Amino acid sequence: MLTVNRYKCGYCGACVGVCPAAALELVETWIEVNDDCTRCGRCAKICPLGALELDKEAKR
Amino acid sequence: MKCDLVVVGAGPAGSMTAKAAAEAGLDVVMMEKRQEIGDPVRCAEGVSKAALKKLVEPDPSWISAEVKGARIRAPDGTEIVISEDRAGAEVGYVLERKVFDRALAQEAAEAGAKVMVKTRALGLLTEKGVPAGVVAQFVGEELKIEAPLVIGADGVESKVGRWAGIETALKPKDVETCAQFLVQDERIDDDYCEFYLGNDIAPGGYVWSFPKGRALANVGIGILGSKADSGTPIRLLRDFMKANFPEGKVLEMMVGGVPVSGPIERTVADGVILVGDAARQSDPITGGGIINAMKAGKMAGKIAADLVPRGEVDKRSLMVYEEMWRETIGKHISRNFAVKEFFVDLTDDDLNRMIHSLDGIDVAELDLKGLLKVLVRQNPKHLLKLRHLIV
Ligand SMILES: Cc1cc2nc3c(=O)[nH]c(=O)nc-3n(C[C@H](O)[C@H](O)[C@H](O)COP(=O)(O)OP(=O)(O)OC[C@H]3O[C@@H](n4cnc5c(N)ncnc54)[C@H](O)[C@@H]3O)c2cc1C
Ligand code: SF4
Ligand code: SF4
Numbered sequence: 001m002l003t004v005n006r007y008k009c010g011y012c013g014a015c016v017g018v019c020p021a022a023a024l025e026l027v028e029t030w031i032e033v034n035d036d037c038t039r040c041g042r043c044a045k046i047c048p049l050g051a052l053e054l055d056k057e058a059k060r
Numbered sequence: 061m062k063c064d065l066v067v068v069g070a071g072p073a074g075s076m077t078a079k080a081a082a083e084a085g086l087d088v089v090m091m092e093k094r095q096e097i098g099d100p101v102r103c104a105e106g107v108s109k110a111a112l113k114k115l116v117e118p119d120p121s122w123i124s125a126e127v128k129g130a131r132i133r134a135p136d137g138t139e140i141v142i143s144e145d146r147a148g149a150e151v152g153y154v155l156e157r158k159v160f161d162r163a164l165a166q167e168a169a170e171a172g173a174k175v176m177v178k179t180r181a182l183g184l185l186t187e188k189g190v191p192a193g194v195v196a197q198f199v200g201e202e203l204k205i206e207a208p209l210v211i212g213a214d215g216v217e218s219k220v221g222r223w224a225g226i227e228t229a230l231k232p233k234d235v236e237t238c239a240q241f242l243v244q245d246e247r248i249d250d251d252y253c254e255f256y257l258g259n260d261i262a263p264g265g266y267v268w269s270f271p272k273g274r275a276l277a278n279v280g281i282g283i284l285g286s287k288a289d290s291g292t293p294i295r296l297l298r299d300f301m302k303a304n305f306p307e308g309k310v311l312e313m314m315v316g317g318v319p320v321s322g323p324i325e326r327t328v329a330d331g332v333i334l335v336g337d338a339a340r341q342s343d344p345i346t347g348g349g350i351i352n353a354m355k356a357g358k359m360a361g362k363i364a365a366d367l368v369p370r371g372e373v374d375k376r377s378l379m380v381y382e383e384m385w386r387e388t389i390g391k392h393i394s395r396n397f398a399v400k401e402f403f404v405d406l407t408d409d410d411l412n413r414m415i416h417s418l419d420g421i422d423v424a425e426l427d428l429k430g431l432l433k434v435l436v437r438q439n440p441k442h443l444l445k446l447r448h449l450i451v
Binding site: 010011012013014015016017018019020022025026027028042044045046047048049050052053 | 093094095100102180215216217218219222228229230231232235237238239285288289290291292293294313314315316317319
């Protein structure tokens with residue numbers, strides 16, 4: 001699963017712009033993840049603050 | 061609710077679109093998902109004075125500072141100064157975007173557009189399979205706005221294009237991932253924008269310092285997504301601060317992504333137009349996108365005012381916009397994309413050599429094209445690949 005650390009996130013929307021599955025949405029000051037996420041990891045790679053993490057268990 | 065045109069997003073692209081369309085007589089609704097237009101800022105706020113003046117009357121309330129030129133620092137510390145006017149006249153503005161974005165929205169409102177904040181577009185309405193407006197959430201309540209044309213000015217996180225079948229997702233190599241501090245430090249030079257290059261400092265990007273007056277500056281970093289890892293920008297920005305502004309006090313922080321993909325395949329669909337960052341129209345080298353967003357918005361708004369009353373909003377009719385922006389701003393964006401693709405893989409030695417080659421040269425033109433021309437002239441062998449791009 002993709003987890004968003006809401007305490008770290010700077011609500012910039014960069015992750016939303018790179019997600020190939022359109023699984024992310026920026027609503028005011030938080031990021032929502034929907035079921036379309038394929039766990040590709042692109043969003044986590046580009047997050048300027050490192051607020052996104054792919055849980056290794058789920059990635060298997 | 062019904063209108064002639066829905067504009068999604070109230071950044072510079074959206075407000076210019078709404079203003080131009082409303083001025084030409086359309087019934088326009090511009091929606092913005094944030095409750096405060098322009099805040100939080102995702103920008104270093106630098107623009108060319110001459111370019112901005114052609115689009116809007118400068119107002120002291122949204123100008124933080126005026127700058128005389130730029131300084132570029134090579135990885136080995138060598139610096140060059142670029143100043144257009146030897147008399148030291150100001151060539152660039154550093155804006156206060158919180159105020160600027162709202163002022164542009166106000167101009168759209170004054171021209172007759174309806175502005176709705178805390179209103180987030182959720183998807184397109186369709187009629188017989190063709191887009192016919194927007195479903196939105198207005199302060200938590202569902203709202204349908206029917207309109208023959210929707211203009212997506214929804215920035216880096218744009219969804220409007222995707223809803224209409226236009227693929228806008230950015231690959232990591234096509235996005236600069238950024239972090240920025242508003243820094244107070246007596247060492248800040250109030251007159252010059254500064255750029256710091258180097259693969260250790262900012263892989264595939266650069267560090268900037270844009271003065272905002274009274275020893276304040278936006279000090280930020282952009283890193284090419286493909287060379288970044290989770291959290292790299294904020295980590296490298298902190299390193300840079302330690303090395304260069306150890307006493308600097310951070311009054312604000314912000315993060316963001318800038319599209320550097322160059323022109324995407326298509327920016328129109330039936331009943332839909334994309335403008336600004338949503339259309340990936342920012343400059344692939346500098347990451348600057350305000351001016352292009354405003355220009356594209358103005359074009360789109362005028363074209364909308366022309367076509368909507370005639371009922372010509374299918375993809376083919378909207379190609380007028382597509383052709384117009386590609387013929388104008390698109391040319392620079394394409395060229396700069398090619399130049400960027402070349403620059404991002406240069407080693408520190410290459411970068412040092414290039415900066416050294418400018419030593420003692422009178423770089424009279426501040427603009428990028430002038431600088432590139434001089435670089436190619438001074439480094440004919442190394443920059444052979446670029447020669448055909450810069451004529
Ligand atoms: C760190 C950084 C530094 C930069 N520095 C510079 C610089 O110095 N000079 C320069 O020229 N450019 C700079 N840029 C680029 C510049 O900020 C953008 O190009 C510019 O803001 C684009 O304007 P826009 O109107 O297209 O998009 P934006 O300004 O991003 O506006 C889009 C708006 O749409 C809204 N929106 C999004 N989705 C929805 C929805 N579903 N419903 C309703 N509203 C929605 C957003 O909330 C936002 O307000 C920088 C960018 C970054 C990230
Ligand atoms: S890229 Fe990171 S900081 Fe920006 S909105 Fe996404 S999770 Fe938050
Ligand atoms: S992991 Fe991939 S699919 Fe999932 S939200 Fe991130 S970018 Fe989108």
